[in-house]
Amino acid sequence: MPPKKRARSSAKSNKHTDADAQHSEVSDDVAQLKTGKRKSHWLMKSEAESRIENGVDVKFGIEDLKSLPNQTGCWDGVRNYQARNFMRDMKVGQQAFFYHSNCKEPGIAGLMKIVKEAYVDHTQFDTKDAHYDPSSKADNPKWSMVDVQFERMTKRFIPLTELKKYHLQHKAKGEPLKDMALFTRARLSVQPLTAEEFDFVLSLENEDPR
DNA sequence: GCCAACGTTGGC
């Protein structure tokens, strides 16, 4: 049984998105090679607390991933073009933070890795699914998903509030989290991190909370 | 539960 992720944007056609995304990906690649800031790590949001959407509970926390066979599941239900396009960029072996969103204490709970690259998200055709998309056709599916495997919990939960403090500090000083997508692109449920951002966030698990 | 931010839709 596939996990249920939150991604609630209604999914009607958007004829510009695919082509635009490809163009920007090419120029991004060039820019990122030059700066050494190619996106290579990810942050993926999911709701760890129960919430009913279209009659279905969308709860899927890191413990739910951990309890699946092989601690592996598909990241279905993403219904936003930018988030989808980031999933299509993912490569096997890359690491992602598991972020708990829309809950009492939002933040990073653990690490997972990509174990299967993007393929068709079957839930878009499932009328019983919380993220069923009647506008997507079998001969031209709109939505993709990847498979992820639980890697480990972070040594401590890293709350959004703490990340935000660093983000604000770093904006002033030009340090690692100054452009972190979690703050510059707050509503994006699948987002890239540079290696520098990823390493900084991960280093926090060894620090005292502040 | 509120609502700011922002992505999507559709009339024109």
Next chain:
DNA sequence: GCCAACGTTGGC
């Protein structure tokens, strides 16, 4: 292709 209206995200 503009942009007002609408719908969703997600912190608070």
